[in-house]
Amino acid sequence: MARAVSPRRKLVFTLLAWAVGLLIFFPIYWTILTSFKTEGQAINDPPLFFAFDWTLENYALVQERSDYMRYLWNSVIIAGGSTLLGILVAVPAAWSMAFVPSKRTKDILLWMLSTKMLPAVGVLYPIYLLFIEMGLLDTRLGLVVVLMLINLPIIVWMLYTYFREIPVDILEAARMDGANLRSEIFYVLAPMAIPGIASTVLLSLILAWNEAFWTLNLTAAKAAPLTAFIASYSSPEGLFYAKLSAASTMAIAPILILGWFSQKQLVRGLTFGAVK
Amino acid sequence: MATAHSRSAARLMMAPAVVLLLGWMLVPLAMTLWFSFRKYLPLRGGDLGFTGWENYSRFISSSSFWPSIQATLIIVGSVLAITVLLGLLLALLLDQPIWGQGIVRILVIAPFFVMPTVSALVWKNMFMDPVNGFFAHVWKAFGAEPVVWLSDFPLGSIIMIVSWQWLPFATLILLTAMQSLDREQLDAAEMDGASPLARFWYLVLPHLSRAISVVILIQTIFLLSIFAEIFVTTAGAFGTKTLTYLIYQRVLESQNVGLGSAGGVYAIILANIVALFLMRIVGKSLER
Numbered sequence: 001m002a003r004a005v006s007p008r009r010k011l012v013f014t015l016l017a018w019a020v021g022l023l024i025f026f027p028i029y030w031t032i033l034t035s036f037k038t039e040g041q042a043i044n045d046p047p048l049f050f051a052f053d054w055t056l057e058n059y060a061l062v063q064e065r066s067d068y069m070r071y072l073w074n075s076v077i078i079a080g081g082s083t084l085l086g087i088l089v090a091v092p093a094a095w096s097m098a099f100v101p102s103k104r105t106k107d108i109l110l111w112m113l114s115t116k117m118l119p120a121v122g123v124l125y126p127i128y129l130l131f132i133e134m135g136l137l138d139t140r141l142g143l144v145v146v147l148m149l150i151n152l153p154i155i156v157w158m159l160y161t162y163f164r165e166i167p168v169d170i171l172e173a174a175r176m177d178g179a180n181l182r183s184e185i186f187y188v189l190a191p192m193a194i195p196g197i198a199s200t201v202l203l204s205l206i207l208a209w210n211e212a213f214w215t216l217n218l219t220a221a222k223a224a225p226l227t228a229f230i231a232s233y234s235s236p237e238g239l240f241y242a243k244l245s246a247a248s249t250m251a252i253a254p255i256l257i258l259g260w261f262s263q264k265q266l267v268r269g270l271t272f273g274a275v276k
Numbered sequence: 277m278a279t280a281h282s283r284s285a286a287r288l289m290m291a292p293a294v295v296l297l298l299g300w301m302l303v304p305l306a307m308t309l310w311f312s313f314r315k316y317l318p319l320r321g322g323d324l325g326f327t328g329w330e331n332y333s334r335f336i337s338s339s340s341f342w343p344s345i346q347a348t349l350i351i352v353g354s355v356l357a358i359t360v361l362l363g364l365l366l367a368l369l370l371d372q373p374i375w376g377q378g379i380v381r382i383l384v385i386a387p388f389f390v391m392p393t394v395s396a397l398v399w400k401n402m403f404m405d406p407v408n409g410f411f412a413h414v415w416k417a418f419g420a421e422p423v424v425w426l427s428d429f430p431l432g433s434i435i436m437i438v439s440w441q442w443l444p445f446a447t448l449i450l451l452t453a454m455q456s457l458d459r460e461q462l463d464a465a466e467m468d469g470a471s472p473l474a475r476f477w478y479l480v481l482p483h484l485s486r487a488i489s490v491v492i493l494i495q496t497i498f499l500l501s502i503f504a505e506i507f508v509t510t511a512g513a514f515g516t517k518t519l520t521y522l523i524y525q526r527v528l529e530s531q532n533v534g535l536g537s538a539g540g541v542y543a544i545i546l547a548n549i550v551a552l553f554l555m556r557i558v559g560k561s562l563e564r
Contacts, residue, residue: 017380021380124524
C-alpha cells in the first residue's frame with residue numbers, strides 16, 4: 001500500500017464495514033442461534049440472544065420425525081453425481097478448446113453459454129413428460145442428469161479459462177528434455193490443471209446443492225434433496241422455528257464452508273471469465 | 277502445433293459435451309414449440325389437436341398476463357437497482373484498508389451460499405411473521421404496530437429477500453473488478469488535487485463499467501426465473517405472480533400444457549433478448 005492511511009480513518013471504515021457485514025450476516029446468525037433454542041424460546045419476546053438453555057434436541061427431532069439423513073444423502077448424491085459427470089464430459093472438451101483452438105471455438109463456447117440462458121420454465125413440461133416416459137421422475141439419476149446438463153456450460157467455460165492460462169511452451173520444453181506423452185500429462189500438465197479443476201468442482205457442487213427449480217418440480221418423496229425437504233416447512237403444523245432452524249443450519253453449513261474457500265473462483269465461474 | 281491428427285482428436289474430445297447440450301436444448305425446445313400450437317390438456321382429454329396461434333393469443337389476453345409482466349419487471353428492476361447501488365457502495369467500503377477485511381468479506385458473501393428455499397422460509401417465518409417474527413418484536417419494542425409483510429407489502433418483501441440473496445454476488449464481482457484498478461493512477465489523481473468524488477466519477481466508475489454491465493445481465497437472467505422464493509412465500513398470491521410462476525401454474529397446476537407452452541415461448545424470447553447483450557460483452561473478453 002503506497003498511500004499512508006491515518007489510523008482514525010482506518011478505524012472509522014473498519015467500524016462501518018463490520019457493522020454492515022454483521023447486518024448482512026444477521027439472518028444466518030439468527031438461524032444458527034435459534035436452532036439451539038427450545039420452540040418456546042425461539043418465539044420469545046423480546047428475542048433471546050444469549051440467555052437461553054442451549055439444546056441439541058431440535059437436531060435429534062428433525063432426524064427422528066422426518067428422516068433428515070435421507071434428504072441429506074439425496075443432496076450429496078445429486079450434487080456429487082452431477083458434478084462428477086459434468087467434469088468427466090467437460091474436461092476433454094475444455095482441454096481441446098484451449099489447446100487446439102479452431103476458428104469455431106469461440107462460436108461453440110458462446111453457443112454453450114446460450115443454452116444456459118434458456119429459462120427452465122419454458123421447457124418444464126417436455127422434461128416432465130420425458131421423465132415420466134423414461135421412468136426418471138422422482139429418481140436421483142434423473143436429477144443427476146438434469147443438473148449436470150444445466151451446469152455443463154458453466155463447467156466447460158470455467159475449465160476453459162483455466163486451461164487457457166497454462167503456457168503451451170512448457171510442453172515443448174518437456175519434449176526437448178525427452179518426456180513422452182504419458183509423463184507429459186502426468187508430470188507437466190496435470191499439476192498445472194488440477195487447481196483449476198478443483199475450483200470448478202467446488203463451484204459445480206455449490207450450484208447443484210442449491211438448485212431449486214428442477215429439484216422442487218421433478219421429485220416427490222423418494223429422491224427429494226434438502227431444497228425440497230426445507231420447502232415442506234412452508235405449511236407446517238404447530239411451533240416449528242427451532243426445528244426449521246436446525247434443518248436449515250444443517251442444509252447450508254456444508255456449502256457455506258465450501259463457498260468461503262471458493263470466493264475468487266466464483267467470480268470467474270459466474271461471469272464466464274468476463275471479470276477476473 | 278495443431279496438426280490434422282490433433283484436430284480430429286480435438287473434435288472427438290469435444291463431441292460428448294456438444295452432443296449432450298445440443299440434445300438438451302433442441303429436444304425440449306421442439307416439444308415446447310409443438311405443444312404451444314396444440315390444445316393439450318393431459319387430465320381433460322389429452323391432446324385435442326391443432327389450434328394455430330390460439331394459445332399465444334389466449335395467454336396474452338388472459339387477465340393475469342399483464343399483471344405478471346408487471347410483477348416480473350418490478351421485481352427484476354428493483355432488485356437490480358438495489359443490488360448494484362448497494363453493491364457498489366459495499367465494494368468501495370471493502371476496498372478501503374480496514375482491520376479484519378477477510379472476515380468482513382466472508383460475512384458479506386455468506387447469503388449467496390444459502391439455498392433459496394432456506395432463505396425464503398427463514399425470512400418469511402422468523403423475520404416477517406407478524407406475530408412471532410423478529411421484525412414484529414422490534415416494531416413492538418418501539419411501540420409500533422407490527423407489519424404484515426407478505427400480504428401488505430408482498431412485492432416489497434420478495435424484493436427484500438431476493439436482494440439479500442444477490443447483493444453478495446454484485447458486491448463480490450464489483451470488488452474483484454475494483455481491485456484490478458491501477459493504484460498509481462488513483463494516487464496521481466489525488467496528488468493533482470482531484471476530489472474523492474471526481475476520482476470515483478472519472479476513474480473508478482469507467483473502470484467498473486464492464487463489471488457493472490456483466491452483473492446486471494447475469495442477474496437479469498437469473499432473476500427472470502426466480503421460482504423457489506415465490507413458491508414457498510406467497511405461492512403467487514397477493515400480486516406476486518411473475519411470468520415464470522404463471523407459466524408454472526398453467527403447466528403443472530392447471531395442466532393446460534398448450535397454453536403454458538405458449539407462455540414458455542414468450543419467456544424464452546424475453547430471456548434471449550437479454551442474453552444477446554450478455555453474449556456480446558462476454559464474446560469481447562474472448563478476443564485477446
